[in-house]
Amino acid sequence: MVFIGGAGNMAGAVIGGMVASGYPADNIVATGRDEQKLKDFCKRTGVHGSTDNLAAIEEADVVVLSVKPQGMKAMCESLAEKVSARKPLVITLAAGIPLAAYQRWLGAGVPIVRAMPNTPALVGTGVTGLYAGDGVTDEHKSVATQMADAVGIALWVEQESGIDQVIAVSGSGPAYYFQFMESMIDAAEKAGMDRADAERLTLQTALGAAKLAVAADVDVAQLKRNVMSPNGTTERAIKRFQEGGLPQLVEQAMGDCAARAAEMANELDK
Numbered sequence: 406m407v408f409i410g411g412a413g414n415m416a417g418a419v420i421g422g423m424v425a426s427g428y429p430a431d432n433i434v435a436t437g438r439d440e441q442k443l444k445d446f447c448k449r450t451g452v453h454g455s456t457d458n459l460a461a462i463e464e465a466d467v468v469v470l471s472v473k474p475q476g477m478k479a480m481c482e483s484l485a486e487k488v489s490a491r492k493p494l495v496i497t498l499a500a501g502i503p504l505a506a507y508q509r510w511l512g513a514g515v516p517i518v519r520a521m522p523n524t525p526a527l528v529g530t531g532v533t534g535l536y537a538g539d540g541v542t543d544e545h546k547s548v549a550t551q552m553a554d555a556v557g558i559a560l561w562v563e564q565e566s567g568i569d570q571v572i573a574v575s576g577s578g579p580a581y582y583f584q585f586m587e588s589m590i591d592a593a594e595k596a597g598m599d600r601a602d603a604e605r606l607t608l609q610t611a612l613g614a615a616k617l618a619v620a621a622d623v624d625v626a627q628l629k630r631n632v633m634s635p636n637g638t639t640e641r642a643i644k645r646f647q648e649g650g651l652p653q654l655v656e657q658a659m660g661d662c663a664a665r666a667a668e669m670a671n672e673l674d675k
């Protein structure tokens with residue numbers, strides 16, 4: 406499996422998670438432009454590295470594309486001849502680029518899966534949304550599912566637009582929680598707590614809440630109520646969130662996120 410842009414944030418997290426879960430590092434090649442960064446990454450993970458994309462994909466059955474959306478067209482066009490001749494399974498991790506664009510850039514008939522992972526893949530707790538284009542076989546789907554399962558949970562969506570919904574929930578979602586944690590840490594420090602203590606308590610609370618929510622047989626609304634004593638401290642805090650419009654704000658932010666993904670598709674060079 407070859408990852409183009411493999412030492413970057415997203416592919417690096419997927420590769421790190423795959424290797425940690427027991428996937429043989431020897432079967433992975435990461436490519437990149439920054440030789441030193443690639444060297445460090447390969448040393449850390451045990452995967453092979455190459456600064457030559459064309460040489461790296463020479464015999465690859467699976468090519469994972471993980472460069473920034475802005476660099477995707479040029480990168481695909483540089484691989485097109487080889488990819489359209491051999492037709493490996495192409496899995497792209499990019500946000501905001503529709504399958505039709507890859508078909509233009511890589512040539513028709515290449516099996517392409519759009520995957521939308523998230524960075525917690527690095528610790529085996531990722532979410533990957535998947536969408537299969539034309540010509541993707543069950544065997545291809547099982548390869549993509551295997552990659553996703555190795556780093557967390559997978560969800561296949563039936564419509565390509567489903568990927569934009571996945572971005573709004575889980576692709577970008579980790580950043581929402583990081584923002585919330587950052588705000589809690591800042592507030593606790595402002596209130597007089599030592600920053601390192603504030604960090605330790607905030608992170609453990611986030612971890613505990615997520616673990617409890619996953620393990621519990623009641624929904625998150627009930628778990629929230631379980632923390633709230635009538636006229637107690639939590640009720641006062643939650644009231645402030647609700648009066649301040651947090652639920653509406655979350656809905657708007659997620660809407661903006663999905664809208665940005667759709668907008669990015671219109672900004673592509675044809």
Ligand SMILES: NC(=O)C1=CN([C@@H]2O[C@H](COP(=O)(O)OP(=O)(O)OC[C@H]3O[C@@H](n4cnc5c(N)ncnc54)[C@H](O)[C@@H]3O)[C@@H](O)[C@H]2O)C=CC1
Pocket residue numbers: 409410411412413414415416436437438439458471472473474476480498499500521522523524576577
């Ligand atoms: N960061 C995230 O949380 C998520 C990112 N994605 C998608 O993943 C893709 C990569 O994003 P990041 O990892 O955040 O960016 P990044 O900038 O950290 O990684 C991209 C890597 O590609 C390398 N690169 C650039 N052009 C190249 C080329 N022609 N050949 C080989 N390597 C090349 C860069 O040196 C860099 O290491 C984007 O398309 C993004 O939409 C998807 C889900 C989540």
Ligand SMILES: O=C(O)[C@@H]1CCC=N1
Pocket residue numbers: 500572576577
């Ligand atoms: O912010 C972005 O565009 C990428 C896609 C999902 C998460 N990060």
